[in-house]
Amino acid sequence: MSDILRDLFPLVWSGMITGCLYALGALGLVMIFKCSRVVNFSHGNVAGFAAFLIYGFSSGVLLELSWGAAVLLTIIAIIAIAFLSYAVVSPLVFESDLTATIATLGIGLIAQGATLLIFGADIVSLDLPVPRFSTAVLGLRITGYDLTVLAVAVVTIGALFFVIDFTKLGIAFRAISENPFAAEVCGLNLRSVHLFAWIVAAILGVVGALLIVPTTFLSVTTVAAFMLQAFAAAVIGGFASLPGALVGGILVGVLMNLFTFYVSPEYSSTFLLGLIMLALNIFPNGILARVEGFRV
Amino acid sequence: MSDQNVSLPLSPVDQAGWRSLISAQVGTWLLIAVALCLPLVVAGSWVFALGICFANAIGVLSVSVLVRYGGEVSIGHTFFSAVGAYTVAILDTRFGIPLWLSVPPALALGVVAGILFAWPSRRLSGIYLAVSTLALALAVPEIINNADGLTGGYEGLYVSEPLVPGVKMSLQRYYAALAVLLAVTYGLARLRRSRQGLALLLSKSHPAAADAFGARQVWARVAVMGISGGIAALCGAMLAFAGSTVSPSGFTFWAAIFLLVGSVVSVYGLTFPRALIGGAFLTLIPQFLSASGAWIPVLYGVALLGVILAGHYLPRLTQAMGRRKGGA
Numbered sequence: 364m365s366d367i368l369r370d371l372f373p374l375v376w377s378g379m380i381t382g383c384l385y386a387l388g389a390l391g392l393v394m395i396f397k398c399s400r401v402v403n404f405s406h407g408n409v410a411g412f413a414a415f416l417i418y419g420f421s422s423g424v425l426l427e428l429s430w431g432a433a434v435l436l437t438i439i440a441i442i443a444i445a446f447l448s449y450a451v452v453s454p455l456v457f458e459s460d461l462t463a464t465i466a467t468l469g470i471g472l473i474a475q476g477a478t479l480l481i482f483g484a485d486i487v488s489l490d491l492p493v494p495r496f497s498t499a500v501l502g503l504r505i506t507g508y509d510l511t512v513l514a515v516a517v518v519t520i521g522a523l524f525f526v527i528d529f530t531k532l533g534i535a536f537r538a539i540s541e542n543p544f545a546a547e548v549c550g551l552n553l554r555s556v557h558l559f560a561w562i563v564a565a566i567l568g569v570v571g572a573l574l575i576v577p578t579t580f581l582s583v584t585t586v587a588a589f590m591l592q593a594f595a596a597a598v599i600g601g602f603a604s605l606p607g608a609l610v611g612g613i614l615v616g617v618l619m620n621l622f623t624f625y626v627s628p629e630y631s632s633t634f635l636l637g638l639i640m641l642a643l644n645i646f647p648n649g650i651l652a653r654v655e656g657f658r659v
Numbered sequence: 660m661s662d663q664n665v666s667l668p669l670s671p672v673d674q675a676g677w678r679s680l681i682s683a684q685v686g687t688w689l690l691i692a693v694a695l696c697l698p699l700v701v702a703g704s705w706v707f708a709l710g711i712c713f714a715n716a717i718g719v720l721s722v723s724v725l726v727r728y729g730g731e732v733s734i735g736h737t738f739f740s741a742v743g744a745y746t747v748a749i750l751d752t753r754f755g756i757p758l759w760l761s762v763p764p765a766l767a768l769g770v771v772a773g774i775l776f777a778w779p780s781r782r783l784s785g786i787y788l789a790v791s792t793l794a795l796a797l798a799v800p801e802i803i804n805n806a807d808g809l810t811g812g813y814e815g816l817y818v819s820e821p822l823v824p825g826v827k828m829s830l831q832r833y834y835a836a837l838a839v840l841l842a843v844t845y846g847l848a849r850l851r852r853s854r855q856g857l858a859l860l861l862s863k864s865h866p867a868a869a870d871a872f873g874a875r876q877v878w879a880r881v882a883v884m885g886i887s888g889g890i891a892a893l894c895g896a897m898l899a900f901a902g903s904t905v906s907p908s909g910f911t912f913w914a915a916i917f918l919l920v921g922s923v924v925s926v927y928g929l930t931f932p933r934a935l936i937g938g939a940f941l942t943l944i945p946q947f948l949s950a951s952g953a954w955i956p957v958l959y960g961v962a963l964l965g966v967i968l969a970g971h972y973l974p975r976l977t978q979a980m981g982r983r984k985g986g987a
Contacts, residue, residue, distance in 0.1 A: 402786050404734070404793070451964060454971055461785065465732055465923060466967050468916060472960030479953035591797055594790050602786065629805050636794035643779040643787055 373503055374620045380509050381578070381592075382616020383516035387571035388593025389600065389608035390523065391564030397540040397603050398553075398560045400460040405448060405471035407590025410568035412474045413441045414576055414586055415482045418489045424482065430492050434573070438566060444474075445565035449558050456557065478583050486582045491574070512574050519570055520609060523563065527605070532559060540603075588632075592619065595635045599642045601649015610650055687931050691841065694935075698833050706833050708942060710901035713836035715921065716938025717843055718894035721887045722922035723929055723937075724847065728859045729883035731785035735792030737915040738776075738799050739769045739888040743895030748816040748905040749809060757820045758835060758900050765896040766889050773888020774881050781877045788884075796915035803907040815906025818899050836901040839893055840938075844931045850886075851929070859883055913956070917941055920959045923966050 388406065395403045419425035420433035428436065448470045455463040497506040527533035538546040539556050547553055571593070572586045579585055596615045600607025615638070622634045642650070698706045718740055725731050746765035750756040776795065780787040803810045810816070822831050850856040862869030862879035870876065899905045918941070925937035940962070948955050 396786070400786075402789060404789075451968070455967065458971065461726075461730060461732060462967055462971075464786070464789065465919065466964055468734065468919065469960040469963035469967070472916065472920070472956040472963065474960075476953055476955070476957030476960060479956065484953075588797065591794060594793055598787065598790055602790075630798075630801060632794065632797040632801050636791070636798045639791050639794050640776075640779045643783065643791065647783055 370624070371621075374624055375617050376503055376505075377509070378617035378620035379613055380512050380616070381575070381620070382596075382613035383512060383520075384571045384575045384589075384612075385592040385596045385615050386609045386612025387516060387519065387567050387574075388590055389596035389612050390520065390605060391567040391571075392593060392597045393600065393602060393605055393608045394536075394560040394564050394567075395557075396597075397605075398536055398543075399456050399463070399557045401452065401456060401463045401467065402602075403467045403561075403564065404464065405467045405474060406564065406568055406593070407587035408471040408474040408478070409441070409444060409448070409565060410572040410590065411583065411586030412444075412478045413437050413565075413569040414489060414572040414581055415478050415487075416440055417573065418487055418581060419482060422487075438569060441565045441569050442562050445561045446558065449561040453554060453557065475583065475587070482583075484583055486580050489573075489576045489581045491577050508577060515570065515574060519567065523567075524605070532556070536560065591632065591635055592616070595639050595642075598639050599646070599650055601646070601651065604649050604651055607649040607651045614650070683930075690932055690935070694837055698830055703829055706829055707901075708946060710833040710836045711898065712935070712938045712942040713833075713840045714894055714897035714901045714938075715918075715941040716934040717836075717840050717897055718891060718918050719921040719925055719937030719941065720840075720843055720847065720929060720934045721890035721894055722918050723925065723927040723934075724890060725883060725887040726922060726927045727929060728856070728863060729785070729880060729887070730863045731880075731883075732789045732919060733792040733887070734789065734915050734919055735795030735799075736887070736891045736918050737910040737912075738792075738795045739772055739891030740895030740898060740918075741799050741803065741910040742768050742772050742888075743892030744899040744905045744909070745803070745810055745816075745895075746892070747896045747899040748811075748818050751818045751820045751899075752811075752816050755820055758822045758896070762839075762893070762896050765892050769892020769895075770885045770889040772892070774885040776888070777881045777884030781880050792915075796912045799910050799915075800907045800912070803910065811906070813907060815904050815908075816899075817904050819903070822900075832901045832903065836897045839897050840934065841931065843890055843893060844929070844934060847929045855882075917959060920963050923963050926966065926970065 388410070392403060392406055395401055395406075416425075416437040417430075417433050420428050420436055421430050426433075426436075448467070451470065452463050452466050455466055491508065491511065493511045494507040497504055499505070527536055535546070535551050535556050536559065538549070538551060539553060543553060568590075572589070575589050576585065592615050593612070596611035597608050599611035599614060600609070615635070618638065619631060619634070623631055626634075694709075697709065701709075718736065721739070722733060722736055725733050743765040746768055747758065747761045750761040750764070751758075776791070777788065780791060804812055807813075821828060822835055858869065858872070858874040859879050859882065861872065862874045862876055866876060869879065898909065902909070921937035921941040924940045925933040928934065928936075944958065945952075945955055948958065
């Protein structure tokens, strides 16, 4: 019994840490879906491309910059890419969300191909400049990486919720998610709010990718695979609820960790598939659908 | 929305419509005739490639059916084609059962898999199905590799049992795939005119009207996925037979997305020529670009966006041109 508890505690903790990252990815997906009804399938590939750009800018493959400058430059590049992708998708958004969703797959394919063309299919490692320390609290090993992830996730998500709850832009975003037609009648510009969502989502994707890569390595497929967890988190949260995405992310992180430890690490995608199907059956409108008072 | 004009597009019912319909029919028959005679003319490697092309065309059809009749996208159809392919391959290698006996169970399993898969998202918008197919696509290689006792793992299985003993195997592989492709397009043409097909289309485009007529939404969604899964299983069965080997490398996540790309490039067409365009796009481009593999996703992505944007802008352009002509 105590054995199980001893294993369980660290598993849940590390699951929560990675879950925060899945939540970051899921929040981006949900933001885009909420306001434009498009599922952005290019999310993972573009974020992966961004992770490679940071690697390229800081390691000397493309440029030799400090880590901070590389991240800054990448974020600028990613904003440009988000702008371009929305420019491609925007004429389709108002016509058919299905067509626009398919179009994002095309963007994802191009991002994937660009990554392969520029950086090749090799595996590289990309580390975070975080302080290396670890302490033990109640038998739990807490590392500098854990605390960094937690801090970054809390600050980013807090800032996002603050913007959406209290700024004009956030009110416009909520209005458009609620009723695009009425919002347009009131003089809101749909496209600029959509663009806001796309850019924020892209940046969230970069942050998530940057923080997940140190736990594994960086290859063409790692970040795209990481985004499957983000998709699962978004589905569990109902795909149209930002707090739902957060809860879903943490839930997926913890459950995945438990599954890979206790059952099998080889069937992780299959497990996610089962989780998505189960969530669709039990909470078709998301895990927070019955809780009232959430409006983000 | 403000830039859309109020006038409705004119319905294209005129004499030219009938004429183009008849010429399209003639074109299809000509194409079928060419496909039937081609193995007599071209080299063996091309016969093989064309067999795969027909099999891929069936896969493209399975995705197009889903888009046309269900209004849904799938990026996980490799799951259903893998079901078909492994059914044929396992029955072949384990029990020596030839293709004509192993295709019916493959088809049945595909239909059942499609229905089971559509069930959880039956009441939700198509977005949920699309997202769950993403997970499906990523799970396929994992399942195949880990169930290696049954599927042969990375090495895969070799399909060798002939369909008709005594006939040259390369010709069998070609004609079997062609025959199934023709059967599927014929079946889809029949479906378009059948009551069931019309009910499916109605419940896609006018859900409330379909409800009023007694066509239930849940039934429609699940049925479309069942049909689509069955066709995809036929695609897999034919990929196994025409390609002679079945291995996880044929059912990757990217293969699933490429099926959708093929469907978009064929403009979701359900006819023989359109399916052939999609299949050829999937089969021949990787052959031409085999030396520079990284260009394939770029090219596919550009083709996907190009076709979608052309589909968006071309009608507007022609409309604008027509207006200018009419005004002058």
